Amino acid sequence: MGRAIAHFDSDHEVIAAGRPQLEFERPETIRAVVADVRPDVVINCAGMTHVDACEGEPERAFAVNAEAPGVLAEAAAKAGAAIIHLSTDYVFDGKAQRPYREDDPARPLSVYGRSKLAGEDAVIASNPRHAVVRVSWVYSRFAGNFLSAMLGYAASQPEIKVVADQVSCPTPGAALAAALLRLAEGVHNKGAYGRFHLAGAEAVDRATLAEAVMKWAAGHGRPSVPIRRTLTSTFPTPAPRPLYTALDSTKIRQVYGLELPGWRAWLDDTLTAITGG
Numbered sequence: 001m002g003r004a005i006a007h008f009d010s011d012h013e014v015i016a017a018g019r020p021q022l023e024f025e026r027p028e029t030i031r032a033v034v035a036d037v038r039p040d041v042v043i044n045c046a047g048m049t050h051v052d053a054c055e056g057e058p059e060r061a062f063a064v065n066a067e068a069p070g071v072l073a074e075a076a077a078k079a080g081a082a083i084i085h086l087s088t089d090y091v092f093d094g095k096a097q098r099p100y101r102e103d104d105p106a107r108p109l110s111v112y113g114r115s116k117l118a119g120e121d122a123v124i125a126s127n128p129r130h131a132v133v134r135v136s137w138v139y140s141r142f143a144g145n146f147l148s149a150m151l152g153y154a155a156s157q158p159e160i161k162v163v164a165d166q167v168s169c170p171t172p173g174a175a176l177a178a179a180l181l182r183l184a185e186g187v188h189n190k191g192a193y194g195r196f197h198l199a200g201a202e203a204v205d206r207a208t209l210a211e212a213v214m215k216w217a218a219g220h221g222r223p224s225v226p227i228r229r230t231l232t233s234t235f236p237t238p239a240p241r242p243l244y245t246a247l248d249s250t251k252i253r254q255v256y257g258l259e260l261p262g263w264r265a266w267l268d269d270t271l272t273a274i275t276g277g
């Protein structure tokens with residue numbers, strides 16, 4: 001997500017910081033970079049995001065996803081900066097019957113989810129001028145993702161098994177980048193803080209999304225194979241996955257006027273961008 005923001009053409013001076021200068025497992029590098037850059041707003045896109053790796057390395061997951069964001073938020077506060085901190089739908093247990101709102105109880109199932117929730121709390125405790133933004137299923141041309149994986153598998157397999165019981169709100173990375181930059185103006189000028197959900201408007205299951213990717217591929221002269229719908233229980237993973245994590249993004253629309261379109265509206269453009277079109 002950081003790359004999508006750094007590459008977005010905006011009127012703001014965006015300074016991208018990352019490894020090796022900024023290493024979340026070395027808090028002194030966080031303080032040094034913030035003191036050097038003296039930002040108006042920090043947007044934290046860094047994190048240990050490999051869900052199964054977090055399960056095997058809980059200490060590192062908490063260092064990167066929880067402690068470091070707290071240090072970053074505190075350093076930002078000292079520099080007079082607000083902070084936007086990205087979090088995840090995986091703070092929820094996936095048992096809801098309707099899209100999750102910000103004040104629904106968070107009950108993460110995995111180390112990743114627990115470390116991200118601890119990161120939210122650390123940011124909120126360390127900088128009063130904060131926006132914790134939970135996103136879900138973000139797809140852009142800047143990182144490998146579910147969409148690019150489906151296109152890749154179609155080139156090498158006769159069919160693809162995809163779970164039909166994981167449901168969330170796919171989010172276009174490019175539009176999310178634009179929205180986060182507008183939010184940066186908002187938190188800088190307006191001062192409405194808290195936790196927010198910011199995801200694509202429409203929920204869908206992974207298998208249906210994969211079918212749409214295959215339809216696009218077939219229409220663009222690329223390998224396209226049948227999708228075999230299956231269940232999460234047939235794909236054992238080290239970290240359990242929450243099944244239903246659709247996010248209700250009403251609050252951020254009401255407070256900041258930000259809203260992202262549903263996946264049908266942007267899937268073609270995103271696939272074109274991912275495939276270098």
Ligand SMILES: NC(=O)c1ccc[n+]([C@@H]2O[C@H](COP(=O)([O-])OP(=O)(O)OC[C@H]3O[C@@H](n4cnc5c(N)ncnc54)[C@H](OP(=O)(O)O)[C@@H]3O)[C@@H](O)[C@H]2O)c1
Pocket residue numbers: 001002018019022023024025044045046047048049050064086087088089116135136137138139143
């Ligand atoms: N993508 C999604 O679908 C999704 C869904 C829900 C929530 N989120 C949240 O959105 C945020 C961005 O996710 P993403 O998909 O852009 O993640 P990503 O592609 O995995 O990028 C994570 C970034 O964090 C950096 N990083 C990892 N460990 C670090 C460390 N110890 N010190 C400094 N930097 C470190 C990585 O740097 P290197 O490039 O050097 O490895 C990379 O630039 C995360 O907070 C994630 O939890 C994402």
